[in-house]
Ligand SMILES: O=P(O)(O)OC[C@H]1O[C@H](OP(=O)(O)OP(=O)(O)O)[C@H](O)[C@@H]1O
């Protein structure tokens with residue numbers, strides 16, 4: 001496992017992200033929506049650094065299911081709070097192909113959100129990415145499979161306090177033990 005972003009760098013990045021979001025909303029109330037499961041660590045850190053009044057909610061989106069490439073994107077909005085006429089900030093850990101953010105943004109607008117902005121910890125720099133880009137990004141990273149700070153492989157590694165690249169032998173060993 002190769003560390004890509006250390007714990008202090010993550011703390012700085014999340015503070016920087018919160019500063020940009022604060023400057024954008026200028027104290028206006030927002031509804032912050034976490035994309036489960038990967039965003040939980042970022043979400044907990046980010047909402048405590050934002051200074052405007054916030055309602056908080058969650059939505060689930062899943063497409064990787066133990067792989068390093070996406071499969072079918074399944075969205076479960078049963079737990080989502082009412083977003084009608086609200087300014088929504090959608091928070092996710094990573095923008096990879098962009099399919100998750102693009103689809104959720106459309107769904108939130110379809111639910112009647114007044115506006116939807118998106119914030120991610122990581123944006124992969126890669127080809128074949130959705131043209132709808134996140135509004136706020138803490139770090140741009142190369143096109144490698146990463147884990148930690150909420151990001152998983154087979155639901156492992158989410159608890160790591162840093163972001164690391166998972167090497168091919170670790171991908172194989174984790175899949176054999178936990179897949
Ligand atoms: O930009 P994309 O290619 O759509 O990839 C990004 C999404 O993939 C991961 O979720 P995953 O499907 O692994 O579910 P999880 O959050 O439960 O880990 C991650 O948390 C993002 O939501």
Ligand code: HPA
Pocket residue numbers: 064094096144145146147151152153
């Ligand atoms: O690089 C990644 N790591 C973990 N989960 C992900 N979901 C999309 N890309 C990634």
